[in-house]
Amino acid sequence: MPAGTAADAADAADAATAAGLSGRRDPGRMTARFPDTAPGHGSRDAVGLLFAEHRLGLLRLGVLLLGDQRAAEDVVQDAFIGLLRHWPRLRDPERAVAYLRASVVNRGRSQLRRRAVARRVGVRYEPPVWSAESAVLLGEDRRAVLAAVRRLPPRRQIVLVLRYYLDLGDDEIAETLGIAPATVRSTATRALRALGDLLGEEEA
């Protein structure tokens, strides 16, 4: 994949952001160049490269969304398989990481939705990684914060994770979720207000 000026600029911007004031935790570059985008071996190489570079970061994102490492591994795995399948038709391979991130968020949200129906058949899930039994080392305050986040509606949870874990800007969150930047802002504001109330109540 030839490197274009725009891609260079995006890389530079992302690298600057990654190393900059925001302390962004996005796992590596937002764009990537690949030796070959043709279907077959080349796409496997390209996706393999992304897998090596971004799997850990995406897995962490999945754990934050689902609270369950196994489920997060499945979601991330599915996202890469989806990318591999769609690679030949990917309009802009430079945006593959953004695609993967959106895919993890979307599949995670889908799984959260589906859990509701699953309850009817008695499916039970592992306790969240931040539950008392699995994260003693996290500390009470962090667990309280995470438990409160967990009580928010899914969209608010996701916006908070994208903003305060990945340090994405409102435009990037909007692109990831397919909503307007203004909606991101209002969702985040409501989420913070609700969270504050909730923690205040719980701390009282």
Next chain:
Amino acid sequence: MTALEDRLRNAFAAVAEIVTADDLAFEPDRALPGRRAHARPGERAGDGAGPKRRIAPALVVGVILLVVVGVVLLPRLARHTSVTPAGVTVTVAPSASPGPSVSATGADVLPDRYLVALELGDTGVRSPQLTVRDARSRSVTATPAPPDGIEWKAVAAAQPGTFYLLGDDLRAHPSWWLYRLVLGPAGRVASINRLDAVHVPVVPEPWLAVSPDGRRLALPAEYAPASLDAPPAMGIQIVDVAIGGVEREFPNSVRGYLTDLSWADDGRHLAFQIDALLHPEQPVPANPSSRAGLWILDTSTHSTLFEGSRQPVTGQQAHDEGYISPVLSPDGTRIFVISRHAVADGGLAPTRVVELDAATGRQLRVLLTHPVPATTWMISELALDPSGRWLVAWGGGDQGLTVVDAATGHTTRFARLSLAGYGALVTW
């Protein structure tokens, strides 16, 4: 940056760091093609399938319970007294009408129809799968695959051989589409078309019901999102399938999850359920919502949701007890529903398919009792064929489909579905 934002960043970072590079078995060539290839050394592939891991011991317990129940407890249970969440005592006894009898084959009596099951699969193990089965031969005649990038979310039957599907576009956020599946000769797929004109509102859980004439679609709509301490406020939209527009709308501001839509044959009355059983991970009211229960909406009215509805069954609990999956009989006089009520001594409770009087909510018959009393729903989905005679029930306990002849109480074991995990939706 506020202190709260600091605490959030700190907590998120701490959780993320629980997952380290050591957790990753980085073998992209092995991991990418296979869905369970990331199993760690020492794990069997599929070991991490979540629900599956818990199904094996459950089955062992189930078999033991089956023996105990059959030999010792069943005769006692036959006259066991249950207490409904509303505190109304109901004597659960076998139907006074012809009692259920189980047939191993039943091929001679089953209707000449196709049964469609949407098995919801298990993320990372199996994607949702749609299967079409011939009710008489029980053979799978088709497994209609969704279009690229689409995942099936819900299914509803219309006229014979025509089904409607909700498809979730995984590449858009969030975006649901309506598809029409038409079966051809021998139950093969004749066509699957996306109905672009129909706007499908995205709600916490996907449900849909098609009117018996196939002309109108009932969809839940969200009028206020879930808040910290309450479920969303949901209403119903009636959509004209041909033109895609909302023909009538029943808005609502009272909170509660709206699910399980089901039309009467008159194309006018529509049953639905309000509960908080769904999304138990979301906050639910400490007390049952006053609106919780089974409702029947007169769609010929111009009103809000509850003004246009009557409530034959009230007082449903928010959590693991009560009724689920109500289905309205074609004549609108009865409701078939899955029932599970805590027994008085707090022990394991049987799951049943019962028939209720749609006017009063009074229980008329017990049509099916799952043999294993349990702490969860052993039967979880129910569908009625358009003739109003054949009920099909699906149970997560053994993943089996059972067909109940509502006229005689005759019960036929039909088939087992293949996917474990998140459950299944059935229709015919």
